[in-house]
Amino acid sequence: MTANRPATPRLVMLGQNQYGKAENRVVKIVRDGDTHHIKDLNVSVALSGDLEEVHLSGSNANCLPTDTTKNTVFAFAKEHGIESAEQFGIHLARHFVTSQEPIKRARIRIEEYSWERIATSDGNSRFIGADEVKHSFVRKGQETRLTEITYDGERWQIISGLKDLVVMNSTHSEFWGYIKDKYTTLKEDYDRILATEVSSRWRFNWTDDDQRMPNWERSYAQVKKHMLEAFAETYSLSLQQTLYQMGSRVINNRSEIDEIRFSLPNKHHFKVDLEPFGLKNEAADGAVYHAADRPYGLIEATVLRDGVEALIPQDLTNL
C-alpha cells in the first residue's frame, strides 16, 4: 500500500508526540570471580523528532521501530554494562539522538530495584564467603530509585529521585497553632507520630558534555543519607517544615544538585480512644495508634538553590 496524505485541507493538527518501548526489564549480572553483582532496571524509551509523516501519511521512513529501541537497551547492557542508571540512560539517549537523523530528542526513564546479599550463619557451604552468599540476593524492600534523562542533541536534563521510602518518627513531632474555623475539629498535638512515604526528584546541574559528570552512585547514596538524617534530626512543627529541612540539607550539601521536589503523604497515626475501656492512651506512656491509610494530607514543595529556575514538574506521578 502506498503512503497517503489526506487530499482535503487539514482541519486538525498533530500535537506533541513521542514513542518508544516502555518498561524494558533488564537485569545485568556482573561476575567478579564467584561474587556476583546485580543491576535490575525498568527502562522506558520515548523518542520524538521528525515524525509527522509517520502519523499523517503512514510513511514509516523516519520511524525507528520500538522493537529496535528495546533491543538497543538489552544490547547496550551487554556492550557497555550498567555502571549506574544515569550513565546507562545517558548512553542510550545519546545513541538515539546521534545515530538517527529524524530523532531529535530522547527521554529515557529508569526505575532501579536494589538487591542485597543474603547473609547466612552457615559457614559450611562452598558458596559462602565470610558470612554472605556470593550469588544469592534478597530484593531490598526499601525504595525504588528513579532517573529521567532527556537529551536534544545539545543539552542534557538529568532528574533523579526515589519513591516508596517509608519513614517514621515516633516522637519529636507537634502540630498546633493552626487556623481554626467552624469546621475545625483537629486537636492540637504536642507529641505525635510523623510518618510519610517519600517521593522525591532532584535535578542535576550537569547539562552538557563539557562539564565534569557527577559520580551518580555516590550522589544518590549521599542525597538519601541527607534526606533521612534531616527527617530524623528535625524537631518537627509540621510536615511542611520537615520537608523544607530535608530539601535544604540536600541543596546545601550537594553542589551537583540545584533543585529538589518532594511529594509527602502525611501517613496519619491517630491515638485510639480507649477511655470506654477505662484505659488512658497517652503518647508519654507509649500509646496505641490507628494507622489510617486514607484520606491523607499531601504535602508537596520544591526547594531550590537561590537564583535557579524551577524545572521539575509539579506532579511527580508523571515523572
Ligand SMILES: O=c1[nH]c(=O)c2[nH]c(=O)[nH]c2[nH]1
Ligand atoms: O504536618 C501537618 N501539616 C498540615 O498542614 C496538617 N494539617 C493537618 O490536619 N495535620 C497536619 N499536619
